[in-house]
Amino acid sequence: MMTRMILLLGLLVAGGVQAEPVKKVVIEPVGDELKFKQTTFTVAPGQTVQLIFKNTASVMPHNVVVLNTDSPTVVNRVGTAALTDPDYVPDDPAILAFTKVAQPGQTVEVTFKAPDRPGRYRYICTFPGHYTLMQGTMVVSGKATS
Numbered sequence: 001m002m003t004r005m006i007l008l009l010g011l012l013v014a015g016g017v018q019a020e021p022v023k024k025v026v027i028e029p030v031g032d033e034l035k036f037k038q039t040t041f042t043v044a045p046g047q048t049v050q051l052i053f054k055n056t057a058s059v060m061p062h063n064v065v066v067l068n069t070d071s072p073t074v075v076n077r078v079g080t081a082a083l084t085d086p087d088y089v090p091d092d093p094a095i096l097a098f099t100k101v102a103q104p105g106q107t108v109e110v111t112f113k114a115p116d117r118p119g120r121y122r123y124i125c126t127f128p129g130h131y132t133l134m135q136g137t138m139v140v141s142g143k144a145t146s
């Protein structure tokens with residue numbers, strides 16, 4: 001009993017340093033449409049993000065590619081380059097993080113550190129033909145977690 005209490009106390013102390021060290025975000029598509037159901041989510045500057053993409057579609061493969069910008073020019077550049085890339089994720093310095101392509105029914109995930117700079121960051125699906133419609137915004141705001 002005593003040991004258990006000490007252990008619990010230790011966990012509380014360790015957990016008290018950061019309120020929410022990891023932000024878990026779950027994203028799904030809207031049926032078989034070229035749309036994310038979650039078109040926005042908010043994280044703290046520098047926060048660790050665990051992004052889970054559940055492909056609930058019945059025929060469409062999708063992925064999630066998070067960019068370090070909200071620029072439509074960059075969205076076009078990455079989306080266009082993805083068309084000819086074997087994995088549909090081009091080598092581009094604007095890509096902050098990406099999941100693998102999830103086939104219908106598959107779940108994929110990626111863990112990454114959010115930018116330190118508050119702002120709006122676009123995420124897109126780079127499966128061919130999807131990026132112009134399949135987009136969302138990661139908002140970085142508030143107090144840094146570290």
Ligand SMILES: [Cu+2]
Binds near residue numbers: 061062063127
């Ligand atoms: Cu898609």
